[in-house]
Amino acid sequence: MGNPSDGGEAKKGVDAVTSLGDGLKQQIARHGPISVHDYMQMALAGPEHGYYMRQDPFGKEGDFTTAPEMTQMFGEMLGLWGALCWKTMGAPDPVQVVELGPGRGTLMSDAMRAGEIMPGFVxxxxIxxxxxxxxxxAIQRKTVAGNVGQVPAMREKIEDVPAGPMVLFANEFFDALPIRQFVKTEGGWCERMIDVEPESGAFVFVPGAPVSDRTVIPDDLLDVPPGAIFEDCPRALEIVRDIAARLKHHGGAALFIDYGHGEFAIGETLQGVKDHRYHDVLIxxxxxDLTAHVNFAALAQCAREQGVDVHGPVPQGAFxxxxxxGExxxxxxxxxxxxQVGEIRSxxxxxxxxxxxxxxxxxLCLAAPGLAVAPWSQ
Known part of the structure; x- marks a missing residue:
């Protein structure tokens, strides 16, 4: 990341932030408050100044470090899991090995190296x-091509991946999808919006219009006290429906690994991270980087409704x-x-x-009906 001594690169970062913040404020001035979902979408994936569209956020020089960047063992375990799934599927050739949000390509590289232990899988x-x-x-393509010897096919969304037997990984992917927030007021549930405070010019949270679709809020959360916040992620459910349909009709399994809660719950989890520290989401x-805890209960319920087997969620450590x-x-x-021993054990x-x-x-694991998947089949 830039600092004042970085010259032009630092200036570029400042200009990008100013442009995005000013653009959002102009949009609010013209059309009124925007939803948390739309703010998060533009802040992360805006085509010109979105966080993920203009930089590499991973590792020591970025804003956060994910499991694959900590140790090769993480990707190796997932590669072994994928190879075992492939064998149980009947060893289809070809098989699609898919990763959502692949970071720098490290996980896929480690997974495919470990997968070589299963003859024929690689x-x-x-990919x-x-x-x-x-x-x-660009980083992912270079990393995987150099380490695996196969140039991966790049897609912008899961819907663009051709249908077929599939093994899928998604590590710290769902937490970065835009969420909606709903706040309980004295008058009922309202969608939480973002406005601009007239005097300071700062972004602020405000309640929006009352929720008209009562199915948005789970029944057991309807009577919580004012001030409570509920979050959901429409795009996550769209992705789960697509993956589940593929698994049901073509075979395979998918593994979702993320931080989150296993039950429907109230509470704000939206957070900002910059330079490995928490940062105000509105500044x-x-x-x-903006993230929110994944609602695994919602993902599991959605997958079951599509007719696939669902295993978990279970704690990452136990998995x-x-x-x-450990071995x-x-x-x-x-x-x-x-x-090195110290680093491995740490x-x-x-x-x-x-x-x-x-x-x-x-x-959380999704699998084609009846497919035995490790470690649940052990």
Whole structure:
């Protein structure tokens, strides 16, 4: 990320933020408050100044670090899982190996390397990477082509991936999709909007019109006290419906890994992250990563309605342990230096411990009806 000593690059970042923030304020001045969903959509995926459209946010130099960037073991476990699914499916050739939001291509590279342990899997794989960011697509293509020896097919949305037998990964993908927020007022539920405070010119949250579609709010949350906030993610459900239909008709399995809650609940989870620190979501749109906890209960319910098998959600730590990540860590440590051993064990504990990512992060699996998938089939 830029700083004042970076010259032109820093100026470019400031201009982008100013342009996006000013543009949103002009839109609000002309048309009135915008929804949290639309604000988040523009801040993350606006075609010119959206956060994901103009930079690489991953790793030490970015705003956050995901599991694949911490250790090769994470991608290896998912690759083994995918290869086992493929074998159980009857070893279809070809099989689509799909990743949603592939980061820098690290997970897919590690997964396919580990998948070589299953004869025929890598040769049968047709890799598809679903990514909206031009900058990240270039990085992903280079990383996977260099490490796997196959140039991945790039798509902007899952609907553009051809139908066929499929193994799919989505790690920290759903948390970055735009959400809607609803706030309970004395007069009932209203969609939460974003306006501009006249005196300061700052973005502020305001209640919008009352909710007309009563099905938006779960029945057991209708009578909560004023001030309560409920979040949903329409795009996440669209994606789950598409994936479930593919699995039901063509076979395969999908793995969703993210942080979130396993039950319908109230509470605001929208947050901003910049330079590995929390950041106000209403300040500097376009330079801040915006995320929200994934509602795994909603994803699971949606998938079941489409007629596929649903496993989980289960804690990430338990899932990785049952796949053998602990044994893999000890295997890597046998031929490592003392410093490397420390890094291996630190990464393992960060991904699996209950007070780190092991419980907050959860794993949800969708599978074609009757398909046995690890570790639930073990």
């Amino acid at each position: 040769d049968a794989a047709q 598809y990477m679903v990514e909206i960011s031009p900058a990240l697509r 500097d749109p376009g330079s801040v 990785l342990a049952r796949l053998g990540m 893999r860590a000890e295997m890597l440590a046998q031929n490592a230096s003392a410093a 990464a393992y504990h960060r991904l699996t411990d209950g007070d780190e990512m092991g419980v907050l992060f959860k794993v």
